[in-house]
Amino acid sequence: MWAYILRRLLYNIPVYLGIIALLMVALRVNDPVWGFLGKNADQEAYEVKKHAMGLDRPFHEQYIGFLGELATFDFERESWTQQGRTVGDLVADSIGPSLAITVPAMALTTLVALVIAILSAYTRGRLPDKFMMVSAVLGMSISFLVYIIFGQYWGAYVLNDRLGTEVFAIQGYESGLANWKHYCLLPVLISTIVAVGYDTRFYRAVMVEETNRDYIVTARAKGAGKGRIMFVHMLKNAMIPIVTRVMITMPFLVMGSLLLEVYFNIPGMGRALYKAISENDFPVTEVLVALFAGVFILTVILTDVIYALVDPRVRLQ
């Protein structure tokens, strides 16, 4: 297995080199320094900035320099908008808040969606199934923004007002486990409610498809009960699509939820990238996008490894 992982990593090096080249070209098509300084900046300030960033060097030198930064994980460039902070500091500070929201949200969403999906498949075509599926579609049909705005209003503002104490913060973030419930639970619940409808429908379809397989008839003929068939026989067979679904969301764990972080003012990776792009913070944008691409590639490799763990028919070679 390790040989497989190593080989996959090696195969993906050219891919990553290509991504980085494309990224660097894309960010340089419109001069990032002019973009940041504005068209009325004087030529001298422009030259100083450009030289400080090394943007006046030939492209291949910049390319090799950036690859060096990525390889050593050493991002010493200073953010253009946040004076005195290097990109490395920014990443280090942002990743914690992102994970504090995304990891519990994904775990909760997957768990809730799987349980609802299995119950729904279990009662397929009957009232509980219909109720759950209608709820799922209703939940999906409402915009994420509506959940955020009403969540903040009812779940934080009105609730705190009624109870007379601050249960959930309307926005903001403090690190530390003790503060987690106060700042993170509401965003986690909101993102769970948003995602659970999509996931439930997907997992239910997967489970329903499994119910028509021959091995289910064999298991029933053996005398296995419905619960055992659902949770022992079907669930393990359904793991490939489930793993695929969960792993697709993996990169977003690291990159954070852009909307949630912006609206709840949580200083995570998503908000950092959003701010960097909207404020023309060239060094931050470049590094964050490059990291995101790397995380994505690693996720795809990891997914294939997990496939082999859940399905004996998958061989890594």
Place this chain on the structure above:
Amino acid sequence: MSERNGGMKRGEVLLEVTDLRTHFRGEEGVAKAVDGVSFKLLSGETLGVVGESGCGKSVTAMSIMQLVPQPPGFIAGGSIRFAGRDLLSMSIDEFRRIRGNEIAMIFQEPMTALNPVYRVGEQIAEAVRLHQGLDREASRARAIEMLDLVKIPSPEKRVDDYPHQMSGGMRQRVMIAMAMSCGPSLLIADEPTTALDVTVQAQILDLIRGLQQETGMSVLLITHDLGVVAEVSDHVAVMYAGKVVEYAAVADLFAQPRHPYTIGLLKSLPDLAAPGERLHTIPGTVPSAFHFPSGCRFRTRCPLASAECAEREPPLDELPDVGGHSVACHHLKEAEAL
């Protein structure tokens, strides 16, 4: 392996199906896949159920095992008595203690019938654990013992194989091992050899027959292959369009078939003694289960069909001259000339 024949001696009635009706609700109406099937299976014997695709033989087997998907399927009537108990009036929890334990079943497609993500040993052991409450170790030992019983070489190694590491014939042996693991008194085999190579077919049939002789269990063999029936059955039920049209001891049936459909089937067999002859065929196709013809369901394809056949359905009556041979036909005399 515990030997258990439902506490019965050989020759007693182990399974009695009476007027079984299994229907399916479809968009076109109700499909009467099984519509008044009756037969008896004696303890220690093999009953072959033959018929074309869609005649209801598999649905009959699935009905006995209560594996018919509901909805759309439902049992519209009849009774199934097994070792003196009425299976259809039992609760599903009661029946689950019989299913896989006293009545076991093997299927047509060994390639897909096993769960692909569990080791074959675990799948055999599951049945034992469910019904006999053995622990992990004891049930694994039983699984190895069963693999040995179905003549899989080096069973202590094969027990840890996954299904995809085995051939079709091996997988069918695993299915049989699973079915035999609790020592059933009735084995239902639904086309167990159809998906296998001819040489493997013979091995599997021999295996089932050998196990039957060892344990004294009864076998309900569903097949469309008359050769298989002739070889292994004691009695035969010929099904057509959801009904049993002829029921007889195997020797009687092959010596003197009485129903025009059975006669047609036997005539359609290729004759090895006279190669090159054009094969006999029964004209037409099986009618749709949504729209069976009135009266006798075979009349649309029968050379002897008369007005009476359209009006009145012939009952499955025992012949006066041959005991235990029942035929559902209005024209028995004319049929003798076919």
